[in-house]
Amino acid sequence: MSIRVESFAALLPQGIAGPLGIRPWDEGQAGPGDVRRDQVLNKPYPAFGKLMLADRLAFAAASVALAGRTIANKDSTAITLGISAGSLSTDMRYMESVIAGFPSPAIFSATLPSSAIADIAIYYGLKGPNRVVAGNGASGLTALELAVSLLKTKKASAVLSLCVYAVEAQDAASPLAGGAAAASNAFALLLSLQPGNGGTAMRLSASFSAVGKEGAPARDELYFTELIRLVREQKGGIIEAASCDVAATLSLAKEE
């Protein structure tokens, strides 16, 4: 069974990629962590600036992928999210507010890895199932596996599958981070089983193994950067992705 890739987004150090093209960061912007609302959404959204880093990246990627699109059945549009570093930086900001004697309710509510999907679901009215995975380096790959499963089991008619990595520079050196890299990136794929109304016209076939490969590189961004490059350039190709937890063969082909 192949799945239609309806839309995509990537927020990388080089810039923002989406169906409308690639836009480099403005002068003075260091990368995805500095993303502004006007770069991803052409309407005012006052909450954007208040979002914690992981939530902001997820919302930005979702907005680029969903720009100008009409979602036919929002009740059955799911969101899956792979977020390998979890809410580490947000947890640290919240704990700092506790130590300072003023626990912040706003930050506390963002200390769940699933917080990153809340604003997307509300803003875009997506009421389907949610799957949030916060495991080792290839959580995005697992989130993609769960997205494919939701489509195959007909539990969702479309899935916004997100992959987010967010560790603020000031936190990476902390013993709490265990060597996690200071980086910010986010990817989004809008997937469906049905033919859509235009878009990228690429088909994804994905198979996932029951076991991973020990010692395999476990960085989602490697696979998602390549996957989204193929979608953007409308090129067929096969990506062999592997982490310690899951291995996958992702095949992309142009729609007939």
Next chain:
Amino acid sequence: MTAALRTAVVLEDCGILSSLGTLEETVADLFEGASAIVPGPCFGVPVAHAPFKDVSWRSLGIAAEALTPCIDASSLDKDTTAFIFCAAKGDISPLEAYYESGIRPEAFLPLLSSQADYAKKILNIAAGRTIVVSDACASGATGVEIGRDMLVSGRARSVVLLGFDGISRFVATGFHALSALSPAGARPFDASRDGLTVGDGAAIALLTYREPFAGDVVVAGAGSSNDANHRTGPSRTGDGLFRAAKAALADAALAPDDIGGVKCHGTATKYNDAMEAKAITSLFCEEYPPCFSVKGAIGHASGAGSLLEICVAAECLRRRLAPPTAGFETLGVDELVPISAKPQILRNHSMLCLSAGFGGINAAVVLSEVQ
């Protein structure tokens, strides 16, 4: 319906640790109407809470060790077994110890991925892969749904689920800052309810896919949804939870009449219970089965709580009884949901387990005892 099943997702073994103790102790005490909720302060916050019966269980490693004998993992095959760790924050003590005393993490980091790897080592589970599910307070139920989908699709032959969420300064201060905690203790669905009570909780479950025998409890179906309404509050209509429950029934190929009882999320916040009563009414059209919440007895154990409560529901299903809802006296929702301070006889051999979480996440699981 369940007698006709050829293969099913079978709940082989399970165990829990709660403020009332082990699974056997917890279920026995629930039927006595006991509550383990104690007065505050809780980590400096003036609210009631429900600490583990043995406070040493609040350490992830000790809890995992205590739960190890609850499942028979001897025949698990690494290549076909998935380990699913379900938590909202899990054991966040390394974060607190670092900020409070400068102590560097040793056994594991506060990251859920690190907690999952550590717990898996303690459990000594042969599992080729680990999935860390963090869908807020619905994490355990979502984990069960993911496990069920993996087994039915053939992506795994065995699934081990572990849930852990401990009370911490982090969690207590956070819920208090949100004004969500009851000063005296949770009273689910009661007219005087004034908030939730944080509770410690841990649970383990082994699921397989095979032809079930009479007396087996199976995960007959599961479904989930999002309210798309509010970051931390439930919807006012109950529509999201209703859609999750409906999806779970459809997955189980069961009708509302087939459901013998409902294990409610029942946090005892004003808005959760009102929302849930609406969702239950939408589903059953006032032909209610018995409903209950355990949070007036053992508190709310976040993401792990939803797995823990599914294990409790399985035991209640075997007794064909819904336990009393501790803390409940007078119905305080608009709908006539049959919550009771006494045990109620289940009207059938299937149980609907409801969960909801921050971010508008809803999850429902249907358990059936095979006849």
